[in-house]
Amino acid sequence: MSKNYELDNVDLKILEILRDDAKKPFTEVAKKVHVSQGTVHVRMNKMEEAGIIEKTTLKLNYGKMGFDITAFIGIYLEKSALYEQVLGKLKGIPEIINIHYTTGNYSMFVKIHCRDTNHLKEVLHEKMQQVEGIERTETMISLEESLDRNLKLAD
Numbered sequence: 001m002s003k004n005y006e007l008d009n010v011d012l013k014i015l016e017i018l019r020d021d022a023k024k025p026f027t028e029v030a031k032k033v034h035v036s037q038g039t040v041h042v043r044m045n046k047m048e049e050a051g052i053i054e055k056t057t058l059k060l061n062y063g064k065m066g067f068d069i070t071a072f073i074g075i076y077l078e079k080s081a082l083y084e085q086v087l088g089k090l091k092g093i094p095e096i097i098n099i100h101y102t103t104g105n106y107s108m109f110v111k112i113h114c115r116d117t118n119h120l121k122e123v124l125h126e127k128m129q130q131v132e133g134i135e136r137t138e139t140m141i142s143l144e145e146s147l148d149r150n151l152k153l154a155d
Contacts, residue, residue, distance in 0.1 A: 005050035012154035074106035082133035
């Protein structure tokens with residue numbers, strides 16, 4: 001299968017429906033898109049092979065699981081050449097759920113979930129700031145997530 005798969009409007013509609021509820025049966029998706037269940041299945045496989053669909057995940061409510069702090073941390077690297085080394089170490093910290101290599105003030109920007117402020121302090125001081133290559137960090141605690149959505153793909 002070609003990695004240059006061209007999405008059409010049917011693919012976009014399938015993705016829109018499953019993006020909102022990945023557990024929705026292909027039979028229901030097919031009815032909404034006005035194609036057969038087999039067409040949905042084949043197109044989903046093609047989009048996976050092309051790398052358009054990378055994985056299917058669950059969206060967890062971390063607050064209800066005891067992780068009451070969400071924080072964003074801007075990381076200043078000693079040298080940008082240390083990015084890969086630092087990235088490898090940060091991937092080993094389970095509280096970190098997103099890592100971005102960025103332009104602007106920070107070299108890297110991460111999102112973490114912690115149980116409370118003591119846990120946050122532990123992650124920052126005992127884990128992140130001990131990583132060789134990190135010069136310093138700046139932490140922003142999220143007070144509320146007001147929007148979390150995917151891009152709208154179909155009309």
